[in-house]
Amino acid sequence: MNDARFILAGAGAFGRELINWAEDCGTPFTAFLDSSAEALAGFGYALDYLGTPDDFQPRAGDLLVMGVGEPEAKRRLALQLMARGAQFARLVHPSAVVARSARLGEGVVVCPQALVSADAVLGDFSVVNALSSVGHDVDLGAFSTLSCHVDLTGWVRVGEACFFGSGARVLPKVRIGAAARIGAGAIVMRSVPDGATMYAAPAKKL
Numbered sequence: 001m002n003d004a005r006f007i008l009a010g011a012g013a014f015g016r017e018l019i020n021w022a023e024d025c026g027t028p029f030t031a032f033l034d035s036s037a038e039a040l041a042g043f044g045y046a047l048d049y050l051g052t053p054d055d056f057q058p059r060a061g062d063l064l065v066m067g068v069g070e071p072e073a074k075r076r077l078a079l080q081l082m083a084r085g086a087q088f089a090r091l092v093h094p095s096a097v098v099a100r101s102a103r104l105g106e107g108v109v110v111c112p113q114a115l116v117s118a119d120a121v122l123g124d125f126s127v128v129n130a131l132s133s134v135g136h137d138v139d140l141g142a143f144s145t146l147s148c149h150v151d152l153t154g155w156v157r158v159g160e161a162c163f164f165g166s167g168a169r170v171l172p173k174v175r176i177g178a179a180a181r182i183g184a185g186a187i188v189m190r191s192v193p194d195g196a197t198m199y200a201a202p203a204k205k206l
């Protein structure tokens with residue numbers, strides 16, 4: 001008997017999107033973890049509740065997908081669960097285009113109609129949300145999240161745990177420091193220091 005579980009870790013708004021995308025992949029989630037047992041109440045999804053991440057004890061064969069988008073929360077949760085032996089899967093929507101030469105780390109999520117171009121590297125637990133584009137030779141740091149419609153052009157380098165708001169664009173070869181936040185609609189022309197928040201076009205520091 002195969003009782004392997006496919007588990008969503010974090011069932012907020014982004015997690016609910018992933019429930020839909022996992023079905024499109026032909027691998028529906030069987031269960032979820034969340035700090036709230038009520039996270040999916042009223043939405044009509046039929047996943048078993050396994051408890052909070054603090055309660056979780058992985059079983060052999062379990063595979064998890066990270067359902068949290070906010071980079072620091074995602075990092076904390078991933079490290080907590082991996083310390084208990086949790087194994088994370090990648091989720092790549094069938095409508096995404098991922099170059100054969102791109103490299104995807106553990107726990108990566110690529111959403112509908114995203115593009116990951118030649119020789120790009122997606123660090124562990126990075127997210128490329130719907131309709132976003134990761135250009136050739138981009139290095140996207142672990143735990144970083146692109147919202148929808150983000151455009152990272154060629155050779156952009158992004159540090160760990162960065163957040164990009166909807167529609168942000170980054171010009172070629174620009175470096176984004178670790179834990180930076182790039183606002184919705186920003187156009188980033190020059191490199192950004194660690195921890196900076198940038199907004200507007202051309203992007204300036206908040």
Ligand SMILES: CC(C)(COP(=O)(O)OP(=O)(O)OC[C@H]1O[C@@H](n2cnc3c(N)ncnc32)[C@H](O)[C@@H]1OP(=O)(O)O)[C@@H](O)C(=O)NCCC(=O)NCCS
Binds near residue numbers: 164183185198206
């Ligand atoms: C840039 C950002 C991260 C800053 O967040 P914050 O630190 O909470 O900043 P605030 O919302 O307090 O805004 C501070 C100021 O910057 C302005 N501002 C914030 N984001 C802006 C943006 N993207 N473009 C232009 N101006 C912006 C605000 O109007 C405010 O101006 P004011 O002081 O004159 O009133 C955030 O506003 C943002 O753009 N987030 C992206 C959201 C998104 O796309 N989410 C997608 C997932 S659902």
